[in-house]
Amino acid sequence: MAYDDLRGFLDTLEREGQLLRVSDEVLPEPDLAAAANAAGRIGEGAPALWFDNVKGFTDARIVLNVHGSWPNHALALGLPKNTRTRDQVEEFARRWDDFPVTPERREDAPWRENTVEGPDADLFRVLPLFRLNDGDGGFYLDKAAVVSRDPDDPDDFGKQNVGVYRIEVLGPNRLAIQPVPVHDVAIHLRKAEERGEDLPIAITLGNDPVISIVAGMPMAYDESEYAMAGALRGAPAPIATAPLTGFDVPWGSEVVVEGVIEGRERRLEGPFGEFTGHYSGGRRMPVIRVDRISYRTDPIFESLYLGMPWTEIDYLVGPNTCVPVLKQLREEFPEVQAVNAMYTHGLLGIIATRKRYGGFARAVGMRAMTTPHGLGYLKVVIVVDEDVDPFDLRQVMWAVSAKVDPAVDVITIPNLPVVPLDPASSPPGIIAKLLIDATTPVFPDDRGHFGTPVRDLPETGEWVRRLQALRSEELP
Amino acid sequence: MTAVICPRCAHETVDHVATSPVPGVWDVLSCGRCFYMWRTTEPERRTRRDAYPESFRLTPEAIAAAQEVPAVPPLRTAR
Numbered sequence: 001m002a003y004d005d006l007r008g009f010l011d012t013l014e015r016e017g018q019l020l021r022v023s024d025e026v027l028p029e030p031d032l033a034a035a036a037n038a039a040g041r042i043g044e045g046a047p048a049l050w051f052d053n054v055k056g057f058t059d060a061r062i063v064l065n066v067h068g069s070w071p072n073h074a075l076a077l078g079l080p081k082n083t084r085t086r087d088q089v090e091e092f093a094r095r096w097d098d099f100p101v102t103p104e105r106r107e108d109a110p111w112r113e114n115t116v117e118g119p120d121a122d123l124f125r126v127l128p129l130f131r132l133n134d135g136d137g138g139f140y141l142d143k144a145a146v147v148s149r150d151p152d153d154p155d156d157f158g159k160q161n162v163g164v165y166r167i168e169v170l171g172p173n174r175l176a177i178q179p180v181p182v183h184d185v186a187i188h189l190r191k192a193e194e195r196g197e198d199l200p201i202a203i204t205l206g207n208d209p210v211i212s213i214v215a216g217m218p219m220a221y222d223e224s225e226y227a228m229a230g231a232l233r234g235a236p237a238p239i240a241t242a243p244l245t246g247f248d249v250p251w252g253s254e255v256v257v258e259g260v261i262e263g264r265e266r267r268l269e270g271p272f273g274e275f276t277g278h279y280s281g282g283r284r285m286p287v288i289r290v291d292r293i294s295y296r297t298d299p300i301f302e303s304l305y306l307g308m309p310w311t312e313i314d315y316l317v318g319p320n321t322c323v324p325v326l327k328q329l330r331e332e333f334p335e336v337q338a339v340n341a342m343y344t345h346g347l348l349g350i351i352a353t354r355k356r357y358g359g360f361a362r363a364v365g366m367r368a369m370t371t372p373h374g375l376g377y378l379k380v381v382i383v384v385d386e387d388v389d390p391f392d393l394r395q396v397m398w399a400v401s402a403k404v405d406p407a408v409d410v411i412t413i414p415n416l417p418v419v420p421l422d423p424a425s426s427p428p429g430i431i432a433k434l435l436i437d438a439t440t441p442v443f444p445d446d447r448g449h450f451g452t453p454v455r456d457l458p459e460t461g462e463w464v465r466r467l468q469a470l471r472s473e474e475l476p
Numbered sequence: 477m478t479a480v481i482c483p484r485c486a487h488e489t490v491d492h493v494a495t496s497p498v499p500g501v502w503d504v505l506s507c508g509r510c511f512y513m514w515r516t517t518e519p520e521r522r523t524r525r526d527a528y529p530e531s532f533r534l535t536p537e538a539i540a541a542a543q544e545v546p547a548v549p550p551l552r553t554a555r
Contacts, residue, residue: 056501176511194551
């Protein structure tokens, strides 16, 4: 099931019991953010949250936590809502192989229904903006898919980027954006600024659930996120031409904001409570001028709460950061069984692998640190045997506790790159990295006394199925 | 009514950014110096200088010293 817009997905979430409508009147602050924060504190399987009775607004429609649980993430991919996390990641990796799927251009985008431009392009008139955390510098757009092109190669569809960046509202038609240097929009902006130009930009809000996933995916510079969306959806991604910039934007967006990043301008931005569970900011960031806003009638404002993990962003980005590392490792090392790099966008990752020979597992761990995503993340890598499920932290802790000899299996490598947002990095962007080899040593590495492991009984798999069947019969 | 100052940096020039669609419920204000933005109905810890947490406050010196990210690159020279 491929969703062409956010509304279609919300219908499914509601049908599956994964959308909760809050009908009581709430304050824009602190209620909206506190409710979404609480969604991450009520256990597994939290629903999306819908608000349409917000004090002071006449027709606000706000949805939060759309991707904020494994059932919601499974439904976004068209999978049954009870699909195991490891299976969701493996299916994600399988569909990745269908990349690229050419998108489908459509003409009748519903966001063409309404347009404001020039002095009338006032974000506050279209969006019910609100604050998330106490220390945030203002109101943020933090789940928008931002489209930009390479100023030196504007006709290259693959180099057109679709990414999620934190965007602070500075005024009715002014925004600040954080382009981290490793991200594609920062490359586009640098080229525009070297040319002495503004960088045209389209900010799309309220997208179908797969667009939000691919916009947060670490992909190669010349790979199209739309072509990846098609692979993940199992159907071409519907796109349309934005009227002002001419950029390709999602056909199904609720709102399309167009304008420019003003070349060679910077303004104080932040702080903002980040995915690391810490604020970052107080820096001078590029500024966007809004020139045109297109929107569906009765637009839905989709936003995302983030703060101390886990929050929605961990579910939204977690599988994204597993799959590239998994695939890049498997290209060279088919022994790799699974990668769980879901912790703080992959600052910590767990790799399960078979061993070719002694020392192999730690070599795989080091290679993970030099994959494109690993360069800026993977501060801590734990390597486990092929029979340990890296998504089952109980098994991972067993491997670390029983297999590791701290004298030789714990390796620290100083002064490696990391995202500057890592609060432990010093100076920002530089960190030591840690490799924990929690695999069983194999020849010629004959350390320890691992010769007689106790393995699951051959009949256990059948009993797992029997017990699950019996339990499901007993449930109401 | 006492003059509104920025809860974060105590600047005395505050801009009016937006007003509630239901008249008279709230306004959105913005500091002319540090660009802090707030809604008048937010809790006092976000809207009043005397209740605003020390750890989030900004001084003129910190504002002036803010780092540029990303740095503005040199212009390409004409060939």
